[in-house]
Amino acid sequence: MKRASALTLAALFLLPSLTVLGGCGAKEKATVLRIYNWEEYIDDGGEGALLYDELHLTDENGESVPSDLIDGDYLDWYRETMGVELSDEGPELLDDFCLWYEKEYGTPISVEYSTFGTNEDMYNEIVLGNEYDLLCPSDYMIMKLAAEGRLEPYDESFFDESDPNNYYVRGVSPFIRDKFANNAGLDSTEYLWKDYAAGYMWGTTGFVYNPALVQPDELASLGWKAFTSEKYKGKITAKDNVRDTYFAALGVTYQDELLALDRSAEGYSKELTRIFNATDDGTIEEVEPTLMAIKDNIYSFETDTGKADMVSGKIWLNYAWSGDAVYALTLAESDENEEGEAEGSVLLNYYVPESGTNLWFDGWVMPKGSNKQAAQAFVNFLSMPNNAMRNSYYIGYTSAIAGENNEMLAYADYLYGEEESDTTTTYDLSYFFYGEGTEGLATIVADEEQAACRQLFAQFPPSEVIARSAVMDYYGEEANVRINELWSRVKAETLDAWAIVVICVTVLAIAAFIVFVKFGGKIDFFRRKPKKGYTLVKQEPLR
Amino acid sequence: MKIPRFSRKTLCVPYAVFLLFFVIIPMLIILFYAFTDKEMHPSFSNFIRFFSDPTKLSTIVYSLVIALITTVACLVIAYPVAYILARSTLKKKFVILMLFVLPMWINFVLRVNAIRELFNLLTSLNGMEWLAGANYFKTVFGMVYDFLPFMILPLYTTMLKIDNSLYEASADLGGNAFTTFTRITVPLSMPGIMSGVTMVFLPSMTNYVVSDMLGNAKVTIIGKFIYEYFGTDWHMGSMVALVLLIVVFVSTWLSGGFKSEENVRGTNL
Numbered sequence: 001m002k003r004a005s006a007l008t009l010a011a012l013f014l015l016p017s018l019t020v021l022g023g024c025g026a027k028e029k030a031t032v033l034r035i036y037n038w039e040e041y042i043d044d045g046g047e048g049a050l051l052y053d054e055l056h057l058t059d060e061n062g063e064s065v066p067s068d069l070i071d072g073d074y075l076d077w078y079r080e081t082m083g084v085e086l087s088d089e090g091p092e093l094l095d096d097f098c099l100w101y102e103k104e105y106g107t108p109i110s111v112e113y114s115t116f117g118t119n120e121d122m123y124n125e126i127v128l129g130n131e132y133d134l135l136c137p138s139d140y141m142i143m144k145l146a147a148e149g150r151l152e153p154y155d156e157s158f159f160d161e162s163d164p165n166n167y168y169v170r171g172v173s174p175f176i177r178d179k180f181a182n183n184a185g186l187d188s189t190e191y192l193w194k195d196y197a198a199g200y201m202w203g204t205t206g207f208v209y210n211p212a213l214v215q216p217d218e219l220a221s222l223g224w225k226a227f228t229s230e231k232y233k234g235k236i237t238a239k240d241n242v243r244d245t246y247f248a249a250l251g252v253t254y255q256d257e258l259l260a261l262d263r264s265a266e267g268y269s270k271e272l273t274r275i276f277n278a279t280d281d282g283t284i285e286e287v288e289p290t291l292m293a294i295k296d297n298i299y300s301f302e303t304d305t306g307k308a309d310m311v312s313g314k315i316w317l318n319y320a321w322s323g324d325a326v327y328a329l330t331l332a333e334s335d336e337n338e339e340g341e342a343e344g345s346v347l348l349n350y351y352v353p354e355s356g357t358n359l360w361f362d363g364w365v366m367p368k369g370s371n372k373q374a375a376q377a378f379v380n381f382l383s384m385p386n387n388a389m390r391n392s393y394y395i396g397y398t399s400a401i402a403g404e405n406n407e408m409l410a411y412a413d414y415l416y417g418e419e420e421s422d423t424t425t426t427y428d429l430s431y432f433f434y435g436e437g438t439e440g441l442a443t444i445v446a447d448e449e450q451a452a453c454r455q456l457f458a459q460f461p462p463s464e465v466i467a468r469s470a471v472m473d474y475y476g477e478e479a480n481v482r483i484n485e486l487w488s489r490v491k492a493e494t495l496d497a498w499a500i501v502v503i504c505v506t507v508l509a510i511a512a513f514i515v516f517v518k519f520g521g522k523i524d525f526f527r528r529k530p531k532k533g534y535t536l537v538k539q540e541p542l543r
Numbered sequence: 544m545k546i547p548r549f550s551r552k553t554l555c556v557p558y559a560v561f562l563l564f565f566v567i568i569p570m571l572i573i574l575f576y577a578f579t580d581k582e583m584h585p586s587f588s589n590f591i592r593f594f595s596d597p598t599k600l601s602t603i604v605y606s607l608v609i610a611l612i613t614t615v616a617c618l619v620i621a622y623p624v625a626y627i628l629a630r631s632t633l634k635k636k637f638v639i640l641m642l643f644v645l646p647m648w649i650n651f652v653l654r655v656n657a658i659r660e661l662f663n664l665l666t667s668l669n670g671m672e673w674l675a676g677a678n679y680f681k682t683v684f685g686m687v688y689d690f691l692p693f694m695i696l697p698l699y700t701t702m703l704k705i706d707n708s709l710y711e712a713s714a715d716l717g718g719n720a721f722t723t724f725t726r727i728t729v730p731l732s733m734p735g736i737m738s739g740v741t742m743v744f745l746p747s748m749t750n751y752v753v754s755d756m757l758g759n760a761k762v763t764i765i766g767k768f769i770y771e772y773f774g775t776d777w778h779m780g781s782m783v784a785l786v787l788l789i790v791v792f793v794s795t796w797l798s799g800g801f802k803s804e805e806n807v808r809g810t811n812l
Contacts, residue, residue: 118774120775124774234676299675299759300759300761305756312663314667480776481776488598488599492599493602493605493763494597495597500604503604511793511797
């Protein structure tokens with residue numbers, strides 16, 4: 001009896017821990033898909049979600065009425081795809097995946113979704129033996145994981161275009177597909193990216209700037225050297241991570257060399273990639289003073305305060321990833337005052353240095369031991385054009401998906417398209433939808449400013465920006481150590497050797513003095529020595 | 544039903560297990576990582592690299608100085624407050640004390656963010672532009688703000704316990720205010736000072752959230768190094784952590800933190 005009650009008690013304590021499975025609610029015997037993604041890198045149905053905003057308008061009676069999205073048949077698509085009607089609470093992508101998976105594959109599934117903040121955090125988790133089915137690292141981390149043999153390759157069936165459920169291979173942008181098929185022009189690794197990774201988001205890096213405070217012409221003439229320009233002293237920020245800032249410092253140091261390269265020459269892209277991936281001792285020696293100059297000149301090293309500081313006008317230039325740039329630009333111009341007027345709105349621009357920039361990708365990879373079938377189904381689910389739009393809209397980054405019928409072009413047009421007029425221009429995105437080297441096949445009519453320096457330019461960079469962008473390689477173990485040492489020299493203050501010696505000696509002297517006081521027992525700070533003729537009577541300490 | 548009886552030894556078991564798994568074994572792991580290389584072979588290379596790198600030694604020095612200034616500033620601010628509170632005959636002492644301790648109940652990151660915004664506001668004023676670049680000042684300010692309650696509380700609780708008759712005796716024997724202060728208040732509040740110093744000095748060497756957010760990540764203290772190394776090189780990270788541990792151990796030992804006598808009574812937070 002006693003034992004039975006103890007068991008009940010134990011069961012009561014264990015019960016809550018059984019119910020914490022996230023995602024779609026734990027169903028009996030459901031397969032569990034464990035996803036490990038960046039923070040804020042998926043549409044979780046929160047405030048600002050595309051469909052939530054678009055579908056749940058209210059009529060004059062305050063009743064919720066569904067509206068149309070882009071082509072007007074989203075509700076039909078949703079009903080068909082998920083097998084249920086759209087709920088009122090607003091859709092959540094992970095729940096939708098569970099509905100879709102069960103409908104398509106006949107077995108229930110639940111998702112355990114967790115997030116990380118940096119590639120290195122994610123890597124540590126994997127090395128420590130935490131098991132996941134699907135990860136979303138950046139380009140260089142994919143290379144590192146693959147080189148260490150920690151990844152499962154995608155199945156051949158994943159690339160079978162005849163399967164209607166293979167949304168990834170049917171919908172991925174030819175541009176991304178080619179980059180993944182030939183390692184984005186890097187030839188340092190022997191395996192192919194496409195075998196291990198499916199593209200999720202991609203973009204460039206550049207400067208978000210406030211045109212009211214920074215002359216665009218001036219910035220264009222400075223390029224990367226804006227980082228060290230006296231003009232922007234204390235008004236520019238760099239990233240608080242070694243890879244992005246080292247890349248920027250390479251840009252500053254070798255800007256003239258980069259500009260002198262012949263763009264039309266055959267080896268241009270290779271040479272550009274080589275310069276932006278140089279990690280030899282000579283380069284590090286040359287880059288170190290640049291990094292020091294950058295540190296002196298910038299306002300701060302930041303990872304996420306830059307956006308807010310741009311909007312508030314505290315800084316003029318923010319070195320940013322393109323997706324963050326889209327977010328900052330949109331946030332700044334929608335900054336409304338209490339009456340809902342766009343009074344406090346600030347117009348920001350995005351600029352990519354002429355001499356070249358960073359092209360980056362985040363992709364889905366499966367670590368060893370992953371449930372490949374479910375993981376690949378999830379990648380395919382995310383690659384459905386509607387879902388790619390939802391994610392892209394919510395997080396501001398650019399999806400690697402073009403859509404089987406180039407649905408993403410319709411999306412870009414929906415966001416940025418304009419009636420043709422004097423201030424519009426034809427914006428060519430053929431490279432993304434039809435592959436590099438094509439022209440005039442996929443265009444939208446957009447505002448000139450949008451095309452030159454605003455959200456459109458940041459979210460869907462034109463082909464000339466792509467032509468002068470380089471992917472960052474994984475440095476390799478040995479170079480990594482040297483670059484981390486460089487980074488710590490840059491971030492910390494280094495004292496002269498003599499100063500360290502003096503300080504160490506002083507500290508030791510103080511320590512010796514304290515030891516002497518403690519154990520010498522002769523010196524007493526708070527009790528005077530007895531006057532002549534008196535003797536000290538040993539006392540119990542006061543309590 | 545018989546009430547189960549536990550011996551003292553049995554009651555110790557949970558804490559002993561906790562100690563073993565969350566204190567002793569992790570320490571050993573740090574020690575192991577600090578003296579091995581990437582291939583897990585025993586190696587002194589991290590040790591040599593640490594002590595031959597002026598940057599790391601300088602960072603230790605900078606962290607010590609920042610922590611020292613923070614501690615002194617906290618002591619200077621907290622001591623009079625604690626003294627006045629403990630000695631006053633105010634009826635609502637509790638309320639005033641709470642006002643000092645209240646910020647501790649609000650999330651720390653939120654508070655640092657608030658300070659950051661306040662500094663932004665101040666920087667935009669005329670004649671205050673120098674604040675934008677005063678990263679060390681802002682870091683120390685943030686640390687003092689953050690750790691002040693940890694100084695006030697132990698000081699206040701020790702001072703509260705000083706018997707009033709000692710002050711009367713001092714006055715009876717002709718001691719003036721200064722003598723009373725130096726001969727009675729200071730010596731008897733020493734345990735409080737020590738525990739306050741320990742509680743402020745040690746965390747302010749490693750609290751890199753403050754230096755990142757208020758120092759614009761241009762101020763690097765030793766805690767940030769540990770964090771960054773654990774992203775790429777656990778062995779070096781462990782070595783830095785180990786060195787910090789030793790620095791902390793030595794400074795605690797020197798300040799008498801290990802005395803098992805009545806001194807510890809000041810630490811009840």
